[in-house]
Amino acid sequence: MEATARWSLVTAVAPIAWGTTYFVTQHYLPADHPLYGAVFRALPAGIVLLALRRRRPHGALWWKALVLGTLNMGAFFTLVYMAAQLLPTSIASTVMATAPVVMMLLAWPLLAERPQVLPAAGAVVGIAGVCVMLLTNATGIDPLGVLASVAAMTMSSIGFILTKKWCPDVDVFALTSWQLIAGGVVLLPVAVAVEGAPPALDGGAVLGFVYISGVATALAFSAWFAGLRHLSAGTVGLVGLLNPVTGVLLGTLVAGDTLTARQGAGLVLVFLGVVLGQPGVTRAVRARRGRRSASASASASASASASASASAERPEVRESRPHQQA
Numbered sequence: 001m002e003a004t005a006r007w008s009l010v011t012a013v014a015p016i017a018w019g020t021t022y023f024v025t026q027h028y029l030p031a032d033h034p035l036y037g038a039v040f041r042a043l044p045a046g047i048v049l050l051a052l053r054r055r056r057p058h059g060a061l062w063w064k065a066l067v068l069g070t071l072n073m074g075a076f077f078t079l080v081y082m083a084a085q086l087l088p089t090s091i092a093s094t095v096m097a098t099a100p101v102v103m104m105l106l107a108w109p110l111l112a113e114r115p116q117v118l119p120a121a122g123a124v125v126g127i128a129g130v131c132v133m134l135l136t137n138a139t140g141i142d143p144l145g146v147l148a149s150v151a152a153m154t155m156s157s158i159g160f161i162l163t164k165k166w167c168p169d170v171d172v173f174a175l176t177s178w179q180l181i182a183g184g185v186v187l188l189p190v191a192v193a194v195e196g197a198p199p200a201l202d203g204g205a206v207l208g209f210v211y212i213s214g215v216a217t218a219l220a221f222s223a224w225f226a227g228l229r230h231l232s233a234g235t236v237g238l239v240g241l242l243n244p245v246t247g248v249l250l251g252t253l254v255a256g257d258t259l260t261a262r263q264g265a266g267l268v269l270v271f272l273g274v275v276l277g278q279p280g281v282t283r284a285v286r287a288r289r290g291r292r293s294a295s296a297s298a299s300a301s302a303s304a305s306a307s308a309s310a311s312a313e314r315p316e317v318r319e320s321r322p323h324q325q326a
Contacts, residue, residue, distance in 0.1 A: 004231065004279045011227025011239045017220040019246025021212055023254060028208030033199040034084075035191035038077035039184050040209050045218035046180030055174040064166050065178035066186075071159030072221075073183020078190065079152035086145025093244045095149040097130040100237030100277070102157040107233035110161050118285065119234040119277040126241045126273025133248060133266025160236070164228045172229065176222045231279065238277035241270050 029037055050056075057065045083092045100123040107113040167175050191198075201209070227236045245267055251257040275281060 007227055007230040008235065008239060008278055010223050011231065011236055012223075012242055014220040014224035014227070015240045015243035016246045017216040017223075019243045020250055021216045022247045023250050024208050024212055024216075028204045029212070030199045030201070030205060033191075033195050034081040035078065035187060035195050036198050037209075038081065039187045039191050041212050041217050042073050042077065042180045042187065043184030044209075045213040045221075046177045046182075046184060048214070049173050049177035049218050049222070050181065053171060053174040053177060055171060057178050061167070061170065061178070064162075065175075066182045068159050068163055068166070069179040069182025070186050071155050072163070072179055074186035076152055076156045076159070077183065077187060079148045079155065083145050083149035083152060086142040087149060088141075091135075091141060091146070092149045093134050093247070094127075094130055095146065096153050097127050097241060097244060099153050099157050099240055100126065100234060102154060103161060103237035104234040106157060106161045107164075110165055111233060113232050113234065115234060116232075116282055118282050119232070119238060122238050122273040122276030123234070124273070125276060126238055126270050129266045129269025129271075129273060130241060130244055131266070132269060133263050134244060157237075160224075160228060161233055163225060164233060168229065172226045173222055176218070176225055180217065180221070235277050235279060238274050241274055245270050 025037070080092075083095075087095075100119075104113075104115045104120065104123065108115060163175070163179075224236070227239065248257075248259070248263055248267070252259045
């Protein structure tokens, strides 16, 4: 139980770090070059991790790294950019919050991880919390933006499940580096074609990219893939709900936004959903049910023994009466 709780905490590093990217991006990074921003985020992080581990893919891992890098990094970053441009942040975040359900459903046929009752309930409660927290009177919902957001969520969910299935024994840091480099290489020609020359960066932008690339990408994705290795896909997906929570809390603490009662209620629901999805909670509930069943069985056995003893004593009483009369 302690081990799973520890890996849940490790996994939580990822969505918390991802939740800070909204603030950093809005305040420090160039707004008119999002594709180059994704390249600057992915490639340096992958190169640093590769330099630390110094392991290259071999055999089938070459094409698997390319596929996973495209799903988890390249295509994902591009689709998230499209969704951010076309949708209110609340709508895009709410669509992305459905990832735990998608990961649970995909893990069933691909990983033979059957959905559990409590994690499934946690997903429903957590998604409801995100809706309560973020969905207000959003207007101007673009169907293309919704499609891009759904595609980003679906592709990353598929990529995460395939990462767990294809690379169960590969070093996490090396695996993360390969995917980041592959995603950056896929994005680079798209950025050149769409945005032309790369942007000039001032000191704040450089520091922002150092944080985004080092903490919110290299460290975050390494923690995420480590969690996928040790926890079920559904549990990891539920921990991912801490992403919008971090964005709301950071806006309150740093940007001076007001935390409303509705947002507070949503935060409580999200935390409840994450807790319900933890393996330790499921084991505790099963253990409690087991103790109740054992207690009920013991009571039934005791009652049966008492009834049998009473039945065995009654004939002796009947036999003794004639003897007394004689």
